[in-house]
Amino acid sequence: MRADARRNYERLLAEAKSAFEQHGTQASLDDIARQAGLGNATLYRHFPTRESLLETMLRDSLKELGDTAEELMATDPPGEALATWVRAAVAHATLYRGLVTMLMExxxxxASDLNCACTAMQSSGRLLLERAQLAGEARQEVTANGLFTLIASAAWAxxxxxxxxxxxxxxxxxxxRPRP
Known part of the structure; x- marks a missing residue:
C-alpha cells in the first residue's frame, strides 16, 4: 500500500473508532470519512461495507479472545475457564453500542465480512464448552449456539x-453449571 493510502487507511480507522465509541456501530460512515478529512469514496475503497470496517477494527480483539480461550484451556479448570471466557466474550460484544446485534447477525x-471472525470466536467458545461438559462442569444440554445466544443476551443487558x-x-x- 502506498504511504498516502496507508495514512488515509489509518486515519479512517482512528475516526471510526472514535465515532463507534460515541455513536455505536450505526455511526454515519460519511461522517467518519469527513472527520478523517477524506471523501466517502476513499472510505468505501478501503472498506466497502460497514461490516468490513468493523472486521478490520475488531480483528485484533477477536484474535485475542481466541488466544484467551487457548490459554484458559491450557491453564484453568474447565468450568472456570468457560466462565472466564464468557465474561470476556460479553465484554467484547459490548465494545460499541449495537455491536452484539451485528455480531449475532x-x-x-x-456473506458478512464479520462472519469468519465471529465463526472463529464461536469455535473457541464451543471448545471451552465441550471441555467443561466432558469434565462434568457444564450442563450437557447447552449447545454452542445456545451459549452464544446467552452471551448475546448478557451483552444486550x-x-x-x-x-x-x-x-x-x-x-x-x-x-x-450442571444441576445437583
Whole structure:
C-alpha cells in the first residue's frame, strides 16, 4: 500500500473508532470519512461495507479472545475457564453500542465480512464448552449456539440495562453449571 493510502487507511480507522465509541456501530460512515478529512469514496475503497470496517477494527480483539480461550484451556479448570471466557466474550460484544446485534447477525450471514471472525470466536467458545461438559462442569444440554445466544443476551443487558448486567451475567454463568 502506498504511504498516502496507508495514512488515509489509518486515519479512517482512528475516526471510526472514535465515532463507534460515541455513536455505536450505526455511526454515519460519511461522517467518519469527513472527520478523517477524506471523501466517502476513499472510505468505501478501503472498506466497502460497514461490516468490513468493523472486521478490520475488531480483528485484533477477536484474535485475542481466541488466544484467551487457548490459554484458559491450557491453564484453568474447565468450568472456570468457560466462565472466564464468557465474561470476556460479553465484554467484547459490548465494545460499541449495537455491536452484539451485528455480531449475532453475522453468524447467520456467511456473506458478512464479520462472519469468519465471529465463526472463529464461536469455535473457541464451543471448545471451552465441550471441555467443561466432558469434565462434568457444564450442563450437557447447552449447545454452542445456545451459549452464544446467552452471551448475546448478557451483552444486550450490559448495553441496555447496565444496572442489572452483573446479575444477568452471574445467573448465566451459574445456569451453565450442571444441576445437583
Amino acid at each position: 453475522s453468524l447467520k450471514d456467511e 450490559r448495553e441496555h440495562a447496565p444496572e442489572d448486567s452483573d446479575q444477568v451475567l452471574t445467573v448465566l454463568i451459574d445456569g451453565l
